[in-house]
Amino acid sequence: MGASERPIAAIVLAAGKGTRMKSTRHKVLHAIAGRPMIDHLLASLEVLAPAKTVVVVGEGREQLEAHLGGRADIAVQQPQLGTGHAVQQAESALDGFEGDVLVMYGDVPFIRPETMQAMIERLRAADAPEAVVLGFLPEDALQYGRVIAEDGQIARMVEFKDADERERACMLCNSGLLAAKADVLFELLGKVGNDNAQGEYYLPDVVNIAIAEGRNCAVITTDEPDEVSGINSRSELAEAEARWQKSRRAQAMAEGATLVAPETVFFSWDTRIGSDVTIEPNVVFGPGVEVADGVSIHAFCHLEGAKLASGTSVGPFARLRPGAVLEEGSKVGNFVEVKNAVLGQGAKANHLTYLGDATVGAGANIGAGTITCNYDGYFKYRTEIGPRAFIGSNSALIAPVKIGADAIVAAGSAVSRDVADGELRMVRAEQLVKPGWADRFHDAMKRKKAEKKG
Known part of the structure; x- marks a missing residue:
C-alpha cells in the first residue's frame, strides 16, 4: 500500500x-x-x-x-x-x-x-x-x-x-x-x-x-x-466564541449581507445567510436558521430553527422559534412570536401576536394582539387561516380551528368554531350603554373626596 x-x-x-x-x-x-x-x-x-x-x-x-x-x-x-x-x-x-x-x-x-x-x-x-x-x-x-x-x-x-x-x-x-x-x-x-x-x-x-x-x-x-487555542475555562470559552463570531460576521459581509452593527450580531454554527440581507443591531441566530436573499431583519430579534424566503421582513423585537417558515414577501413585525407556523406569500403579522402551530394563507392579515390558542394543557392543536383572511385585533383563535379564504374575524373575537370562506365572524358580548352614568359617577366620587379632605 x-x-x-x-x-x-x-x-x-x-x-x-x-x-x-x-x-x-x-x-x-x-x-x-x-x-x-x-x-x-x-x-x-x-x-x-x-x-x-x-x-x-x-x-x-x-x-x-x-x-x-x-x-x-x-x-x-x-x-x-x-x-x-x-x-x-x-x-x-x-x-x-x-x-x-x-x-x-x-x-x-x-x-x-x-x-x-x-x-x-x-x-x-x-x-x-x-x-x-x-x-x-x-x-x-x-x-x-x-x-x-x-x-x-x-x-x-x-x-x-x-x-x-x-x-x-x-x-x-x-x-x-x-x-x-x-x-x-x-x-x-x-x-x-x-x-x-x-x-x-x-x-x-x-x-x-x-x-x-x-x-x-x-x-x-x-x-x-x-x-x-485550547479551551479550559469559561473565560477561554468566551474568547473562542468571540473569535468565531468575528470570523463569521466577516464571512457574512463578504458574501453580500449588510450588518449595521456587526459586533452585536451573533450567528450559530449552521446559520445560512443569502446576499442583500440587511441585519440590524442586536440580532441573535440560534441553530437551524436559513435566510434567503433580500431579507430584512430588524433590531432585537431572536431566530432559531426558522426559514425565511426572499423579500421577507422580521421585527424589530420579533422571535422566530423552531418550525417558523416565512414565505416570499411575508412580514413579521414588532413583538410577534412565531412557532411551528407558516406565513404564506405576502401574509402579515405586524404587531403583538403569537402564532403557534398555525398555517397562514397568502395575503392574510393578522391584527395586533391576535393569538392562536394552541395548547389545552395536554395536547397541541393547529390553526388554519385561509388566503386573504383578515383577523381583527385582539382576537383569540382557539385551536383546532379553520378560518376560510377571504373571511373576516371581527376585532375582539374569541373564535372556537370554523369560519367559512368569505364569512364574517363576530364573537362579542352585547354592548351595554347607560347614558349619563359616567357623569353621575364622577360627580359622586368628587363629593366624597371633598368631604374626606374637609
Whole structure:
C-alpha cells in the first residue's frame, strides 16, 4: 500500500477533568456558536473521511457516550497519567489498523481540515518522518512546550517546566497535535517513561525517543495560531466564541449581507445567510436558521430553527422559534412570536401576536394582539387561516380551528368554531350603554373626596 493510499484514523483526547470550567457538564460538551466544541472538531475531521475515530474519555464518560451516540469508538483512561498514557488507551480500538493516525484534543476544536491534511501529507513525504508535530508561533510563548527544530527537522521536544533558559528562548511552541503511522506511534509510546517534573507520560516524548534512536521527526507550523487555542475555562470559552463570531460576521459581509452593527450580531454554527440581507443591531441566530436573499431583519430579534424566503421582513423585537417558515414577501413585525407556523406569500403579522402551530394563507392579515390558542394543557392543536383572511385585533383563535379564504374575524373575537370562506365572524358580548352614568359617577366620587379632605 502506497503512502497516499494509507487510511487515516483519529484519536481525540477528552479525558481531562475540566475542573477550571466549574461545571457538571463535560468540558468538550460546552458549546461555541450553539455547537458542542467536540462536534466542531469531529466535523473538521470528517472532511478527511477517517476510517476510525476513537475518543479517549475519563471523567464524564457517560455524558460523552450519550452525546456521541456511536459516532466514534470510546476508550477509557483511568486514572489520568498524562497525554502519552491517554493515547495508549486507544491502542486496542485500533488493533489491526494499518494507516496514519492524527492525535487531536477535544478542547482544541478549531483545527482546520487543511491543517490536518498538511500534517498527513508531511508524514507521507519522501523523507518519511516517524512523526509530525504541529507547531505554532504565539505572540507570547508563555508556558507552552517548545519544539527545538532546524529546517523543519526536530532536534528536541521539551515541556516548559523541564526546559532550560536557552530552550525557553525558542518561540516555536508545541500545539500537542501529532501525526504518525499507527504501528510506529504505539511502538514509541511503549518506550515512554514518566521521569519528569509532573511524573506523567508525555506524548511529545515519542518524538524525543525516535530522535534518540536516530530516526527522523518533522514539524510544520500553522499560520493561524488561534486554531490551536485550547479551551479550559469559561473565560477561554468566551474568547473562542468571540473569535468565531468575528470570523463569521466577516464571512457574512463578504458574501453580500449588510450588518449595521456587526459586533452585536451573533450567528450559530449552521446559520445560512443569502446576499442583500440587511441585519440590524442586536440580532441573535440560534441553530437551524436559513435566510434567503433580500431579507430584512430588524433590531432585537431572536431566530432559531426558522426559514425565511426572499423579500421577507422580521421585527424589530420579533422571535422566530423552531418550525417558523416565512414565505416570499411575508412580514413579521414588532413583538410577534412565531412557532411551528407558516406565513404564506405576502401574509402579515405586524404587531403583538403569537402564532403557534398555525398555517397562514397568502395575503392574510393578522391584527395586533391576535393569538392562536394552541395548547389545552395536554395536547397541541393547529390553526388554519385561509388566503386573504383578515383577523381583527385582539382576537383569540382557539385551536383546532379553520378560518376560510377571504373571511373576516371581527376585532375582539374569541373564535372556537370554523369560519367559512368569505364569512364574517363576530364573537362579542352585547354592548351595554347607560347614558349619563359616567357623569353621575364622577360627580359622586368628587363629593366624597371633598368631604374626606374637609
